[in-house]
Amino acid sequence: MRRNPWLLLVAALLVVLALGVAGCGGDDEAADEPGQTGEAEEPAAEQVITIAWGAEPPSLDPGLATDTTSSNVIGNIMDPLVVLDENLEPQPQLAESWEVSEDGTTVTYTLRQDGQWTNGDPVTAADFEYSWKRTLSPELAADYAYQLYGIQGAQEYNACESNCDRLADQVGVTAVDDHTLEVQLTSPQPWFIAQSAHHSFIAVHQATVEEFGEQWTEPENIVTNGPFMLEAWEHEASIDLVKWDEWRNADEVTLERVNGLIIVDGTTKLQAFEAGEVDAFDGGGLPPAEIPRLKETEEYEQYEYLGTYYYGFNVENVDLEQRRAMSLAIDRQTVIDNVAQADQAPGAGMTPPGIPGYDVINPESPWTPASGDLEQAQSLMDQAQSPKTNINLFHNNAPGHREIAVAVQDMWSEIGINTTIRAQEWAQYLEFLGPPPSNQVDVYRLGWIYDYPDAINGLELWTCDSGNNNTNFCNEEFDGLVEEARQTPDDAARFELYAQAEDVMFGEDGEMPITPIYHYTLINMEDTCIKDTFYIGALNSMDLTDVVVEGECS
Amino acid sequence: MATYVIRRIIWTIPVILLVILLIFSLMKQIGGNPFRQTERAVPPAIQANLEEKFNLGKPWYAQYAYYVRDVATFNLGPSLVLRNRTVNEIVKAHFPHSLKLAILAIGWGLVIGLPAGIASALRPNSVFDYAAMLFSNIGFALPNFLVATVLIYYVALQWDLVPTNGWPSAFWDFNDKRLILPSFALGLFFMAFVARLVRGTMLETMQQDYVRTAKAKGLRWRRVVLRHVLRNSLIPVVTAVGPLIGLVITGTFVIETIFSIPGIGRYFVDAVAARDYSVVMGITVLAAIVVIVANLIVDILYGFLDPRTREART
Numbered sequence: 001m002r003r004n005p006w007l008l009l010v011a012a013l014l015v016v017l018a019l020g021v022a023g024c025g026g027d028d029e030a031a032d033e034p035g036q037t038g039e040a041e042e043p044a045a046e047q048v049i050t051i052a053w054g055a056e057p058p059s060l061d062p063g064l065a066t067d068t069t070s071s072n073v074i075g076n077i078m079d080p081l082v083v084l085d086e087n088l089e090p091q092p093q094l095a096e097s098w099e100v101s102e103d104g105t106t107v108t109y110t111l112r113q114d115g116q117w118t119n120g121d122p123v124t125a126a127d128f129e130y131s132w133k134r135t136l137s138p139e140l141a142a143d144y145a146y147q148l149y150g151i152q153g154a155q156e157y158n159a160c161e162s163n164c165d166r167l168a169d170q171v172g173v174t175a176v177d178d179h180t181l182e183v184q185l186t187s188p189q190p191w192f193i194a195q196s197a198h199h200s201f202i203a204v205h206q207a208t209v210e211e212f213g214e215q216w217t218e219p220e221n222i223v224t225n226g227p228f229m230l231e232a233w234e235h236e237a238s239i240d241l242v243k244w245d246e247w248r249n250a251d252e253v254t255l256e257r258v259n260g261l262i263i264v265d266g267t268t269k270l271q272a273f274e275a276g277e278v279d280a281f282d283g284g285g286l287p288p289a290e291i292p293r294l295k296e297t298e299e300y301e302q303y304e305y306l307g308t309y310y311y312g313f314n315v316e317n318v319d320l321e322q323r324r325a326m327s328l329a330i331d332r333q334t335v336i337d338n339v340a341q342a343d344q345a346p347g348a349g350m351t352p353p354g355i356p357g358y359d360v361i362n363p364e365s366p367w368t369p370a371s372g373d374l375e376q377a378q379s380l381m382d383q384a385q386s387p388k389t390n391i392n393l394f395h396n397n398a399p400g401h402r403e404i405a406v407a408v409q410d411m412w413s414e415i416g417i418n419t420t421i422r423a424q425e426w427a428q429y430l431e432f433l434g435p436p437p438s439n440q441v442d443v444y445r446l447g448w449i450y451d452y453p454d455a456i457n458g459l460e461l462w463t464c465d466s467g468n469n470n471t472n473f474c475n476e477e478f479d480g481l482v483e484e485a486r487q488t489p490d491d492a493a494r495f496e497l498y499a500q501a502e503d504v505m506f507g508e509d510g511e512m513p514i515t516p517i518y519h520y521t522l523i524n525m526e527d528t529c530i531k532d533t534f535y536i537g538a539l540n541s542m543d544l545t546d547v548v549v550e551g552e553c554s
Numbered sequence: 555m556a557t558y559v560i561r562r563i564i565w566t567i568p569v570i571l572l573v574i575l576l577i578f579s580l581m582k583q584i585g586g587n588p589f590r591q592t593e594r595a596v597p598p599a600i601q602a603n604l605e606e607k608f609n610l611g612k613p614w615y616a617q618y619a620y621y622v623r624d625v626a627t628f629n630l631g632p633s634l635v636l637r638n639r640t641v642n643e644i645v646k647a648h649f650p651h652s653l654k655l656a657i658l659a660i661g662w663g664l665v666i667g668l669p670a671g672i673a674s675a676l677r678p679n680s681v682f683d684y685a686a687m688l689f690s691n692i693g694f695a696l697p698n699f700l701v702a703t704v705l706i707y708y709v710a711l712q713w714d715l716v717p718t719n720g721w722p723s724a725f726w727d728f729n730d731k732r733l734i735l736p737s738f739a740l741g742l743f744f745m746a747f748v749a750r751l752v753r754g755t756m757l758e759t760m761q762q763d764y765v766r767t768a769k770a771k772g773l774r775w776r777r778v779v780l781r782h783v784l785r786n787s788l789i790p791v792v793t794a795v796g797p798l799i800g801l802v803i804t805g806t807f808v809i810e811t812i813f814s815i816p817g818i819g820r821y822f823v824d825a826v827a828a829r830d831y832s833v834v835m836g837i838t839v840l841a842a843i844v845v846i847v848a849n850l851i852v853d854i855l856y857g858f859l860d861p862r863t864r865e866a867r868t
Contacts, residue, residue, distance in 0.1 A: 058591075059637040066592060141603035143589060143596065159599030214638045234723055235639070235647055236816030263719060263814045267703075271718040272814075275711055427586030427829050446593050467595025 047256040047549050049530055052269040052278040054285045056236045056262050060217040062202035063135035063142050069262075071199045072282045072542040073239060076258075078202045078226040079123065079248075081109055081181075082193060084537055088306075088356065088453035090193045094123065094225075095181075104188025104489035105152075109196075111179040114248040117205050117225045125175035127203040132173050133157070134209070135200060138164065147200035147451065150192060152184040188489035191454035197539075198451055227253050227545045236262055241544075255547045266290075266399070270525070273299075276554045279527040283536045286523060288400040291341045298528050304354050304538045305522035306450040308347060308458065309340075311393075311408070312514045316472045317442045318391070320511065321384040326391075326443075327367045327515035328377035329415050330408055335517060339403045342523045346370035347516025349502045350448075350462070351455040354538055357495035361455050365506035368516060374414055381415045390418050394432060394444040397423040401445055404517065419443075433470040444470060447520070450539060455498040456485060462505065462513060473513030478504040529553040559850065566846050573842045574625060574835065578618055581831055588634040588829035608634055608832075621835050630836040635828045641836035644821060649840065650725045652806050652817035658737035660795060663744025668791075670745070671752030672784070678757060686749060693746025702739040702812045709735060719814040736813040740806060744798070751794060755787040762786075789859050796852030799844060 057070035062078060065071055082090040082098075095109040115123035132151070135142045136158045149155045152172030160167045172184025185192060195201070204216075205223040212221040219230045227250065228241040241258040244250065261278060263269035266287040272278045283303075286294065294300050311330075313323050332346035345353050348370075349363040381387060393409065395401040402423060409419040424432060432438045433446075448468075450457050460466060460482050464474035478501055485497040505511060526534045533548045589604045590596050596604075605611040609620055624630050630641035670690070674683040710718040715731070722730040759765060760783055768778045807819035818837060825833035 056636070058635055061638060064637045066594075138603045139607070141600070141607040143600060143604070145600055145603075146597050149597075155599070158603070214632070217638050234816070235644075236820070237721065237723060237814075261720065261814070262816075264820075265811050265814065268719050268812055268814050271706055271711060275714070275718045277717055277719075425827060427588075427590075427827065428584065430587065430590055431585045448593065467597065468593070 047254050048259065049255065049257075049279045049527075049547065049549060049553065050259040050261065050277065051280045051282060052263045052272060053239055053260050053282055054269075055264055057239070060222070060230070060233075062199050062204060063131065063140060064144075065199055066143050068284075068540050069282060071540075073230070073241075074199045074202060075541050076226060076228045076241060076544050077222075077224040077230050078199075079115060080199070080202050081111075081128075081196045083543070084194060084197050084453065084539065084541075086537075088194065088354065088538060090197060098193055100190075100193070104190065105185045107183045107185065107192055108176075109181040109183070111181065112248065113179065115225060116246065116248070117223050118229060118244060118246070119205070119208075119223050121205070121207075121223075122178070123203065123225050124178040125181040126178070127206065128181050128201075129173050129175045130206045131203040132201070133168055133171055134204070136171060137168065142200075144200045147195070147198055150185050150187075150189050150195070152186050187486050189486070190489050190491065190494065191452050191456065194454065195452035197541075228258065238262060249545075253545050255544055255549070258544060270294075273525050273527075279530060279553050280534055281524050281526075282542050283522050283524050283540050286525070288339075288341070288403065291523065294523075294525065295341070297525075299525050299531065301524045301526050301531060301534070302343060303522040303524065303536045305520040305540060306352050306354055306453060306538045307447055307520040308350055308352050308516050309344075309447045309518050309520060310347060310350075310445070310514045310516045312444050312446060312471045313512065314437050314439075314441050314443070314470075314472055315511070315513055317439070318388055319385050321380045322387055323512040323515070324367045325377040325380035325384065325415055326412060326417065327512055328369070328373045328380065329411050329417075330515065330517065331372035331411055332368070332517060333370045334372075335404055335407050339407050340400070340518060342521045344518035344521050347518050349506045349516060350458045350514070351498065351502060352450070352458075352519035355450070355453055355455050357455065357491065357498065360492075360495040361498045361502055363499065363502035363506040363510070365502075365510060366508055367506060367510060367512055372411065377415050381417075387416075388442065389416055390420065391442045392422055392440055393419050394422050394424060394429065394441050396426045396429040396445075398426070405445065408517075435467065435470045436472055437470045441470075445517075446470070449520070453538070455495070456482070459485075459498060459501050469513075471513040473511060475504055475511060527553045559854070562846075562850055562853070566843070569846065570625065570839060570842055571622065573838060574621055575618065577835060577838045578614075578621060581826075581829070581834060582614065584829075586829040588831060591635065591828060604634075608632070610831075621832075624832075625835070625839050630839075631832045633825075633830055633833050635825070635830040635833070641832050644833060645818065645836055645840055648816055648818040648821055651721060651815055652810070652819055654725060655737060655740060655806050655809065655815060655817060656799060658733060659741035660744050660798065662738055662741030663748045663795070667745035667748030668752055671749035672756060674749065674753045675756035675760070675787075676779070683753075687753070690746035690749045693742045694750075696742065698739050698743065699808045699812060701742055702735070702809060705735045705739055706812070719812070721813065721815040721817075732813075736809050736815060739812075740809045744795075747794070748791060751791055752787060755790050756783055759783045759787045785859060789856070792852055792855050792859065796848045796855075797845060799848040 053069050055067060055069040057073055058067060059065050059070055060073055062074050065074055079094040081093060081095040083093045085091050094111055094115050096112045098107060098109045100107050111123065111125055117123060132148055134140055136145050136148055136154050138158060138160060145158045153167065153170040157167040157171050174182045176182050208221060208223040209216045215221055219233050222230050224230060227244060227247050229244045231242045232238065232240040239260040239262065243253055243256050263272060266285050269281060270286060270290060336344050336346060348365055348368050351358060351361045393405055395405050405421045409421060412419050432441055433444055448458055448461060461468040462473060463469065463479045463482055481497050481501040485494050488494040488497060503510065505513060522536060522540055524536060529549050529551050530547050533546050535543045535546060537543065589601060609617060632640050633644060670686045674686045677683055706718050709715050716734060717732055720732045722732060765778060765782055768782050806817055807823045810817040810820045821833060822837045
C-alpha cells in the first residue's frame with residue numbers, strides 16, 4: 001500500500017502550491033473535523049496516549065534539571081518525597097510521614113518500606129543524603145543547587161574552594177537509618193515540606209550515577225523508582241514512558257504507556273494535535289493568536305499556575321509619582337481580555353491567588369485597580385517631580401510579550417508618555433537588566449513562576465541584594481519584614497508579615513518598584529478521551545498517574 | 555590531481571583556525587551567560603562552579619587554546635546547556651538528519667528543476683516555458699516557511715496524506731512519508747534555482763559557434779544537445795549547487811523547526827541563543843568543513859566536465 005509515496009505525491013504537491021499561491025481564500029473550514037485518520041481506531045481498553053513534550057530536556061538528572069519538560073519527565077519516572085495536592089498541601093508519596101521539631105529547624109521524613117528502584121534495590125534515606133550532597137557539590141556545578149540552600153551548611157559546601165569533604169560532612173542531611181531522613185535547616189522554614197516536592201529534591205541511584213557518569217540518564221542506563229520507566233529517549237525526537245508494574249502503587253495506575261514526541265514549535269504541535277497525532281501537551285506553549293479559537297473547543301483546558309507577569313521600573317529613572325501614574329494607567333482587564341486571553345487574574349500585588357494566605361497577603365493596592373484609573377493617573381503624572389515623558393520599555397522577543405507591550409504603550413500615551421518598545425533576544429536582555437539595570441532601561445517585563453507555594457518565594461526577589469531585583473529598589477523596612485518572615489514558623493503571623501511587605505511595595509504609600517500585569521494561568525490541549533483525568537498542578541507539574549483513557553482518542 | 559587535492563586539504567587548516575578565532579571573538583562580543591536560561595538569577599557561587607567546570611573562568615587566550623585543542627583532537631567537549639551530552643554526540647546524532655534533508659532537497663532540485671530547465675530551453679517561449687518559469691519565479695519568491703505551512707495545511711491536515719511533522723530515526727530509511735513535505739518545502743528554492751540557471755546557460759550555449767558547427771556537420775539534434783550543449787551548460791550548475799550544501803547546517807533551521815526534525819540546524823540556532831559556546835564552535839567548524847569539502851568535490855567534478863581546468867592544474 002505504501003509503495004512509492006514519492007511519485008504519488010509529486011503531482012499533489014504542485015497542485016497544493018498552485019492553490020496556496022492562488023490565495024487560500026474561500027476555504028475557511030474552521031469547524032472542519034480533523035478526525036477520520038486512516039489509522040485503526042484504538043479501543044478504549046488500550047491505555048496508551050501520545051503526548052507532545054514542549055522541549056528536548058536539557059537533562060533528566062534531577063540534580064541538573066531546570067526546565068519544565070525535564071521536570072515533567074522526572075516527576076513521572078521518579079518518586080518524590082511528597083507531592084502537592086490541588087490545594088498545594090504536601091501529601092505523602094515516598095515519605096509516608098514527616099515531623100517538624102518544635103523550633104522548626106529539624107525536619108524528619110519517614111520513608112515507606114516498599115520504595116524500590118527498578119533494579120530491585122530498596123530506596124533508602126541514604127539515597128537522599130547522597131543525592132542532595134551530590135547536587136550541592138561544586139564538581140557537579142548544578143544550576144539549581146540553591147534550591148537546597150535552606151539546609152544547614154548547604155551553601156557553604158556549594159561555595160567551597162578548599163576543605164570540601166569536611167564541608168560536605170557538615171551539610172545538614174543525614175540518613176539516621178534506612179527509612180529515616182533527618183534534615184537540619186538554617187532557620188524554621190514552614191514551606192520546606194512543600195518545597196521538597198520540587199524535582200531538585202528527588203533521589204538518584206548512586207551506583208548507577210557512579211557507573212555511567214554523565215550518561216546515566218540514557219534509557220539503557222537509567223535506574224528509576226517512579227510509576228513510569230523511561231523506555232526510549234531519542235534526542236530531539238521522542239521520549240517514551242511505560243508503566244512500571246513493580247512500582248509500590250502500580251495497582252492504582254491505569255495508563256500503560258506514554259508515547260511522547262518532542263515538538264518545540266507551538267504551531268507544529270497544535271497541528272499535530274488537530275491531526276490527531278498527539279492527545280495532549282505537557283502544558284502551555286500554544287501560539288497566543290490561536291487561543292481565542294481553541295478556547296471554544298472541548299479539548300481546551302486551563303489550570304491555575306502560580307506566577308506573576310510584571311513590569312519592573314528602574315526606580316532611578318522613573319520617580320514615585322510617575323510609577324504610580326503608569327501603574328494606574330494600565331487597564332489590566334483589557335490586556336487580559338484582548339491580548340493575553342487565557343482568563344488570567346489581573347495582577348494586584350506580587351503574590352498570586354492560590355498561594356496559602358493569599359486573602360491576608362493581597363495588598364488591595366490603590367495603584368493596581370483591575371481596569372485602571374486614567375483620571376487619577378493623569379493627576380499623579382502632573383504632580384511628578386521630574387516627569388519622564390520618553391520611556392524605554394524593554395521586553396524579550398518571545399511570543400506574546402510584544403502584543404502586551406503595544407497595548408500598554410497605547411495606555412501610557414493617554415497620560416502623555418511616549419513609549420519606545422525595545423525587544424531583545426533573551427541572553428542579551430538579561431545583560432541589560434543586570435542587576436543593576438542598564439541606564440537605558442526605564443521599564444522591563446519579566447515573569448516569576450513559583451518554586452514552592454509560599455509567598456516568600458516571590459517576595460524575597462525584591463530585597464536589596466537579590467539577584468532578581470532589577471529595579472534598583474532597596475528598602476530596609478522591606479528587607480526587615482522578609483527576614484522576620486523567614487524566622488516566623490507560625491502561618492498566621494507570617495502571612496501578616498507578608499501582607500506588610502506587600503504593603504511596602506504596593507500599599508497606599510507603596511514604592512511601586514514593579515507593577516503586576518497578571519497572574520498566570522496554564523493552558524493546555526487535551527483530547528476528550530483523557531481530559532477528565534489528565535492533570536497539571538499549579539507549579540506546572542504534569543501528573544500522569546491518574547490518567548485513564550475513556551472512549552476513543554481521535 | 556592528487557597533489558592538488560592534498561594541497562587543498564592542507565589549506566583547510568588555517569581556514570579552520572581562522573573560523574574558530576572569528577566565532578570565538580564574536581561569541582565573546584555578544585555577551586550573555588550560558589548558565590542563565592531562565593529568569594532565575596544564578597547565585598555567584600554557582601556561577602563560579604559552572605565557570606570552573608567549563609573552563610570559562612580562564613583568560614581569553616587560554617579559552618581559545620582549549621577550543622583549538624578540542625577541534626584538533628575531534629573531542630569538542632560537553633555542551634554547557636544540555637548537561638548530559640557532549641558536542642561530539644550531538645553532531646553525530648543530528649548532523650545526518652540535516653544532511654539527509656539537504657540532499658533530498660537538492661535532489662528535488664535536480665529531479666524536477668533540471669528537466670524543467672532543459673525543456674524550457676529547448677522550447678523557449680512556449681507555453682511550457684512560460685509555465686515553468688512562472689513556477690520558478692514563485693519558487694524563488696516564496697519563503698520556505700510559508701510553503702511549509704501551506705503544505706502542512708493541505709496535504710497533512712486537510713487531505714490527511716502524511717503526518718504533520720516528524721522524521722524517521724534511521725538515516726537509511728528513505729521509505730517514509732514524513733520525508734516528503736520537509737524536503738519539498740526546502741527543495742522548492744533549489745528547483746526554481748536550478749531550472750532558471752539551466753535554462754539560461756543552455757540558451758547561451760546553444761548560440762555558441764561549436765553548437766552551430768555540430769549542427770552544420772549534420773549531427774542529430776539529440777546528440778548535439780546531449781554531448782555539446784548539456785555538458786557545457788552543467789558547469790555553472792555544478793558550481794552553484796556545491797556550496798549550497800553549506801546550507802545543510804544553517805539553512806535548514808526553519809524547516810527543521812516547523813517539521814520538528816531532529817537536525818543540526820535547530821541546535822545551531824538554539825545554541826547561539828543559549829550561548830552554548832562549545833556547541834556553537836563544534837557546529838561552525840563542522841559547517842566550515844562541509845563547505846570546504848563540497849567545494850573540493852565541485853573542483854574535482856570540474857575536471858571531468860571541463861578538460862581545460864584539468865590541464866591547468868597539472
